[in-house]
Amino acid sequence: MERLGTGIGWRPEIAAEIAELPGIDWVEVVAENICADHLPPALEELRARGTTVVPHGVSLGLGGADRPDPDRLAALAERARTLGAPLVTEHLAFVRAGGSLTASPRMEAGHLLPVPRTRDALDVLCENVRIAQAALPVPLALENIxxxxxxxxxxxxxxxFLSELVERTGVRLLIDVANLHTNHVNRGEDPATALDELPLDALAYVHVAGGVERDGVWHDSHAHPVTRPVLDVLAELCARTVPPGVLLERDEDFxxxxxxxxxxxxxxxxxxxxxxxxxxxxxxxxxxxxxxRAEGAPESRGGPDSGGGPTDAARQRLALAQTALLSSLVAGTPVPEGFDPVxxxxxxxxxxxxxxSVVAKVAPELPEILGDGYHSAFLGYARRRPMSGGYRQDALAFAAHLLDRDLPEVPAARRQLEQWWRDRSGPRPPSAGAAARLVRAVRLALRRR
Incomplete structure (x- = not known):
């Protein structure tokens, strides 16, 4: 595995600071946040200086029941080629559910959700990983969440679970020590035990990030300084192996x-x-x-899995379980049996x-128009309306929802919101009456997705 050294997550908000940091050997960039044909100038400057850039995907959902989307894979592959990256990374997670396998509307989580550590999920994951590996021009590494x-x-x-995944697919691992600490606090899982079981010879690199504990729950915020317990987990990992690279992540409150x-x-x-x-x-x-040597993870791994692929029945069972969980989380349906409601x-x-928060970033005019009422208004909209088409469409649907209810109550703000919506929902502004009808039509279309 290529030696990466010490790196930092590249974000536009701290591009100038990163350019001045001493001893930065490489950076990682969120793949979905860049365009392969138009890289940010600050990122191009780093590449010109010889800094390695690794694309880090967040939307493939390889742990989901569906096979990976070919368009998402092609986009990730294009970014890897453009950046001249030595590898690409993604997450061991599912990010969407519903759809044809469950004959239900597609839902997006907007975040990374855990995969059940079951044989069904592992079989599905292994096949999804092999599909991704075949589509990517460089090796793939998966991150624990x-x-x-x-x-x-x-x-x-x-x-x-990860050891068998590596053995069956040859995929590499991106180990996030902050996530190991998070799972220690939230799920009672000992980081040292996890590290003992992991096939660390498959390690691609390591993430380190900050978080905060509130009411006994650790929030992996990426918006706080790295804590001593996280550094202690890093030390535990380094006592077992020499990581090819270590990277600091920061996403908020820079x-x-x-x-x-x-x-x-x-x-x-x-x-x-x-x-x-x-x-x-x-x-x-x-x-x-x-x-x-005590028994633990396998000493060696094969390449592609020598066994058969997962059955359609395994995918459907996983789809039903993940859809029930996600629907409970984002649509207010009953808590599935066996889960902790709290x-x-x-x-x-x-x-x-x-x-x-993300809608406010992709459509900053909305919190400006709604002021202090933005957050409560969004919570009322989102409570039983799952996201189905990405954050930009979510912003339009939120605005349509408010206008359909003659909100906000202040006429000037309502006119601003209608103008904002009209400017972004069609090639030309319709009349006021047509705008109201179009709002309702879009809202109905979004519900049917």
């Missing part, structure tokens, strides 16, 4: 460049000290009696809050 909820009836630990540099230095210190301690331990072990409530509110 943070989760708030446990699936009932799971058959494997995360370490065992600090000054000096604070970012300090976090990167703290990461470098942990890696250096852990490596030194591991070398001493190995030297002492060689000097002492031979200890048999935790699902926390997850549901987190999904809605993120959806509101």
């Amino acid at each position: 943070a989760a708030l909820v446990n699936w009932p009836g799971e058959e494997m630990s995360e370490g065992r 600090p000054e460049g000096g604070e970012l540099a300090g976090e990167l230095d703290a990461i470098r210190v942990v890696v250096k000290e852990a490596r030194a301690a591991a070398q001493e331990a190995r030297a002492a072990e060689r000097a002492g009696p031979v200890v048999e 935790r699902l409530g926390v997850q549901s509110r987190a999904l809605t809050a993120k959806r509101s």
Whole structure:
């Protein structure tokens, strides 16, 4: 595996700071946030300086019941070629549900949701990974995600699940130590045990990120400084293997460049000290009696799976389970049997809050028009209206929902909102009466999706 070194997640908001940071060997960019034919100039400048750029996908949903979308795969492949990337990465997660497998409307989560660690899910995931590998021009690595909820009836630990995935597909791993800490707090999973079970010889690189604990729940916010417990998990990993690369992630509430540099230095210190301690331990072990290696993850892996692919029945069972969970989270349907209703409530509110935040970013005029009432208005809209077509369409549907109810109550704000909606929903502004009819038509169309 190519040695990457120390890196940082590239975001437009901190592009200038990243350009000035010392010792940055590589950056990771969210694949869906760039266009292959028009890269941001600041990113081009980094590439011209010889900085490696790795595209990091968030929308494939390889852990979902459906086979990967060919268009999404083609777009990710194009970005990898444009960037000259040594690999591409994605998440072990599902991000949408419903559709033809369940004869129900398609729903988007707007976030990464955990895959049940079952044989059905593993069979489906392995086939999806092989499809993705065949479509991508460079190796693929998958990231473990943070989760708030446990699936009932799971058959494997995360370490065992990932180990068998690697053995059957040869996929590489992107291990997020902040996510291991999150799952320790939220799901009682010991990071050291997970690391012992993981096939770390398949490690592509490591993520480190900050978060915050509220009411006994750890929120993987990427908006807070990296905490000592996360650095301790990083040290545990580095005591077991030398990671090819370590990357700092930050997505919100960006600090000054000096604070970012300090976090990167703290990461470098942990890696250096852990490596030194591991070398001493190995030297002492060689000097002492031979200890048999405990059973754990397989020593070697094959390439493509030698067994048969998953059955259609496995995909359908997974589709039904994931649709029931996502519908409960985003559409207010009953909590599926075996899930913790309290935790699902926390997850549901987190999904809605993120959806509101992203819509405000892609359509910043909406919070400007609605003022302090934006958030509560969006919560009222989203409570039983799942996202089905991405955030930009969600913003239009939200505006149509308000206008259909003669909101906002202030006439001037309502006129602004109608003008905003009209400017973005058609090639030319219709008359006022036609606008009202068009709002209702769009709203009905969105419901039928």
